[in-house]
Amino acid sequence: WGNLSQHELDFASADSAMGHAADLALGLALAQPRHRVICLNGDGSMLMSLGTLATIAECRATNLILFIAQNNTYEITGNQPTPGAGKIDFAAMAHAAGFPHAFTFDDDFEYALRLDTVLHLSGPVLVVVRVSPGNEKPLARGHSDEVPYLRPSLAQSAHGLRKALSDEH
Numbered sequence: 001w002g003n004l005s006q007h008e009l010d011f012a013s014a015d016s017a018m019g020h021a022a023d024l025a026l027g028l029a030l031a032q033p034r035h036r037v038i039c040l041n042g043d044g045s046m047l048m049s050l051g052t053l054a055t056i057a058e059c060r061a062t063n064l065i066l067f068i069a070q071n072n073t074y075e076i077t078g079n080q081p082t083p084g085a086g087k088i089d090f091a092a093m094a095h096a097a098g099f100p101h102a103f104t105f106d107d108d109f110e111y112a113l114r115l116d117t118v119l120h121l122s123g124p125v126l127v128v129v130r131v132s133p134g135n136e137k138p139l140a141r142g143h144s145d146e147v148p149y150l151r152p153s154l155a156q157s158a159h160g161l162r163k164a165l166s167d168e169h
Contacts, residue, residue: 018076019048022066026056029064029123032165039066043128044074044082046090053090056124057098065118065125066094071133079133094126106130 025039046052046068056064072085082088094102101121105111111129118127 019045020052021045022052022056023049025064025066026052026059026061028161029061030059033063035063035165037061037064039064041066041068042075043068043070043072043088043090044076047082047084047088050093053094053097053099053126057094059124061124062122064123065121065127068126068128070128070130073133075134079135090128091126099124099126102126102128104128104130 021041022039022045025037028035029037056066068090070088070090072082073079074082089104091102091104101118101123103114103118103126105114105128118125
């Protein structure tokens with residue numbers, strides 16, 4: 001996503017807090033109830049913090065949509081297989097935790113057909129999109145990185161987001 005959007009409200013990477021993008025998104029959703037918060041998470045990262053599904057459901061963050069790209073690997077660190085690869089049903093877990101809406105898509109056409117409706121549901125909403133593993137190299141962060149969203153630290157990204165939100169008022 002960080003390669004596609006440079007919007008000031010995008011918080012494009014939580015890699016130094018691996019496994020906690022959904023936690024950060026919940027905090028943002030609760031702190032900014034007038035904003036729709038969309039979290040793009042990997043299945044490996046979601047596996048690292050499954051308890052977050054119960055916390056999100058309990059908090060009833062109606063403005064939160066959690067997407068999980070399920071490729072059955074820890075892509076961000078080199079595509080190692082995740083535990084239970086191909087057997088994990090995140091939508092069933094989300095329903096069991098109390099999410100009012102949870103979907104799994106493995107067909108491009110059905111996903112495209114239903115996405116607009118899904119994006120307008122009152123949350124929390126979980127959307128699992130089954131995808132093939134990518135072939136990107138493990139992420140690196142630093143001032144010389146070619147990918148702009150990887151240059152700032154997590155703290156710098158958070159400060160930038162806070163500034164963008166305060167500038168809206």
